[in-house]
Amino acid sequence: MLTKERLQNFETGLNPLAPQSSPIPCEIMGYGEISTVLKIDNDSDLAAKRMPMFSSISAADEYAGNYQSYCNRLREAGLNVPEDTTISVNGHGGITVLYILQKQLPPERFCHKLIHSEAPDYISGMVHLIVKEIEKVWTYNAEHEPNLKLAIDGQLSNWVLLESGELLFIDTSTPLMHEAGREVLDPELLIQSAPSFLRWLIRWQFLDDVMSRYYDRRLVYTDLIANLYKEQQPELVTPWIEIINAETGNRMESLDKKQIESYYKEDKVIWSLFLGLRRLDRFIKTKLLGQRYEFVLPGKIKR
Numbered sequence: 239m240l241t242k243e244r245l246q247n248f249e250t251g252l253n254p255l256a257p258q259s260s261p262i263p264c265e266i267m268g269y270g271e272i273s274t275v276l277k278i279d280n281d282s283d284l285a286a287k288r289m290p291m292f293s294s295i296s297a298a299d300e301y302a303g304n305y306q307s308y309c310n311r312l313r314e315a316g317l318n319v320p321e322d323t324t325i326s327v328n329g330h331g332g333i334t335v336l337y338i339l340q341k342q343l344p345p346e347r348f349c350h351k352l353i354h355s356e357a358p359d360y361i362s363g364m365v366h367l368i369v370k371e372i373e374k375v376w377t378y379n380a381e382h383e384p385n386l387k388l389a390i391d392g393q394l395s396n397w398v399l400l401e402s403g404e405l406l407f408i409d410t411s412t413p414l415m416h417e418a419g420r421e422v423l424d425p426e427l428l429i430q431s432a433p434s435f436l437r438w439l440i441r442w443q444f445l446d447d448v449m450s451r452y453y454d455r456r457l458v459y460t461d462l463i464a465n466l467y468k469e470q471q472p473e474l475v476t477p478w479i480e481i482i483n484a485e486t487g488n489r490m491e492s493l494d495k496k497q498i499e500s501y502y503k504e505d506k507v508i509w510s511l512f513l514g515l516r517r518l519d520r521f522i523k524t525k526l527l528g529q530r531y532e533f534v535l536p537g538k539i540k541r
């Protein structure tokens with residue numbers, strides 16, 4: 239059991255440059271643009287999503303509240319969202335770190351893994367199931383217009399299909415939703431994970447785009463299929479376009495392969511540039527300025 243006290247000790251002892259060498263053991267289960275997903279203290283029940291971007295306890299509490307209502311609304315819409323809790327602890331330099339503790343799920347059952355391990359029939363069944371779940375969000379939004387609108391990041395690595403046939407949605411740590419026409423998530427929190435010298439550019443050029451794409455049915459499906467290029471399964475693109483076009487019928491303008499390809503290319507450039515610049519920012523902060531860099535980034539550290 240990960241108690242608040244144990245997590246506080248973990249956070250206090252954590253070196254974000256080398257999380258695996260922390261006094262309390264930890265393994266990295268996944269990287270996000272914002273959160274890092276950790277297995278802490280050999281606890282095989284929990285996936286701990288670490289979010290080190292709050293200037294106060296009340297800011298973390300507010301985020302946790304929004305997070306809970308996002309999960310509850312997804313459940314109301316009919317999606318399976320794993321059990322969870324949140325705990326906030328004191329970080330270094332006066333910040334507050336929020337941990338979202340989600341039930342840990344078997345890594346090999348994540349859908350971006352299953353497309354490499356399962357037979358074609360199973361995989362097309364899986365896509366049908368994912369589309370059915372995503373459609374529940376649009377149905378929910380139509381029923382709650384104009385008071386409430388949920389966003390969803392439908393990419394493959396956010397879905398877990400258990401052997402029992404149950405499909406779970408796990409990417410709930412960025413609670414994007416509109417209440418009475420207003421975005422609930424404070425964009426400045428997302429910006430915290432960006433390199434400091436680029437924040438003005440991201441605010442100006444990219445933020446609106448990133449924050450609005452997950453509300454748009456066609457973009458959510460475009461993003462889902464674009465994943466197939468990253469996963470080196472381009473032969474699935476055409477069959478998936480056909481499945482999704484058939485399932486969504488006249489509710490959406492048909493998906494187009496060329497558009498998906500160029501979406502993928504652009505997205506790849508943006509995210510790899512973003513990661514490269516985050517590494518540069520970390521280098522400047524830690525090596526040149528002797529400061530602490532809070533985010534755990536993928537890839538090796540040069541020492």
Ligand SMILES: Nc1ncnc2c1ncn2[C@@H]1O[C@H](COP(=O)(O)OP(=O)(O)OP(=O)(O)O)[C@@H](O)[C@H]1O
Pocket residue numbers: 267268269270271272273275285287320340341342343344345348395396408409410411412
């Ligand atoms: N409950 C879990 N059990 C096991 N592994 C998980 C779990 N949640 C996440 N992971 C691993 O971590 C990866 C990233 O998780 P998740 O989708 O929650 O974060 P994200 O995409 O970075 O989201 P964000 O940046 O919005 O926080 C997953 O694709 C998966 O490999």
Ligand SMILES: [Mg+2]
Pocket residue numbers: 270395396409
């Ligand atoms: Mg994800």
